Amino acid sequence: xxxxxxxxxxxxxxxxxxxxxxxxxxxxxxxxxxxxxxxxxxxxxxxxxxxxxxxxxxxxxxxxxxxxxxxxxxxxxxxxxxxxxxxxxxxxxxxxxxxxxxxxxxxxxxxxxxxxxxxxxxxxxxxxxxxxxxxxxxxxxxxxxxxxxxxxxxxx
Numbered sequence: 001x002x003x004x005x006x007x008x009x010x011x012x013x014x015x016x017x018x019x020x021x022x023x024x025x026x027x028x029x030x031x032x033x034x035x036x037x038x039x040x041x042x043x044x045x046x047x048x049x050x051x052x053x054x055x056x057x058x059x060x061x062x063x064x065x066x067x068x069x070x071x072x073x074x075x076x077x078x079x080x081x082x083x084x085x086x087x088x089x090x091x092x093x094x095x096x097x098x099x100x101x102x103x104x105x106x107x108x109x110x111x112x113x114x115x116x117x118x119x120x121x122x123x124x125x126x127x128x129x130x131x132x133x134x135x136x137x138x139x140x141x142x143x144x145x146x147x148x149x150x151x152x153x154x155x156x
Contacts, residue, residue, distance in 0.1 A: 029131050035122065037120060038120040045101075053135070057126065059130075068121045
């Protein structure tokens with residue numbers, strides 16, 4: 001029975017990966033600390049996201065954070081928001097909220113696709129009074145990299 005060689009380039013960039021971002025402690029109460037946290041070096045798609053915070057916001061209005069896709073040259077707040085309902089930073093502290101791509105909370109899949117050079121940013125809304133330690137994790141998968149397979153080269 002022949003054995004098959006598996007080239008490392010066939011495995012590179014096929015696995016999904018996580019991109020975490022944390023706005024440390026009381027820095028999360030300052031709106032200017034929310035911004036770009038990831039630049040795609042190859043095409044990929046946002047598959048899921050989660051958020052948790054240590055201290056909930058206390059302002060009277062809505063206090064939220066959303067994921068924003070920015071293409072080359074787009075400034076913050078000029079991109080496409082990826083969640084139809086943003087993460088509520090006034091929600092229960094230390095309680096992770098997960099949004100899978102199958103959820104109605106995510107926008108259509110083509111908007112979640114990032115081309116090389118596209119960026120992901122945190123888009124804040126409201127007055128961040130008292131918000132502390134915001135953690136957001138995005139789960140992405142590469143696009144157009146094929147599937148795991150076996151090389152057609154046989155080893156002697």
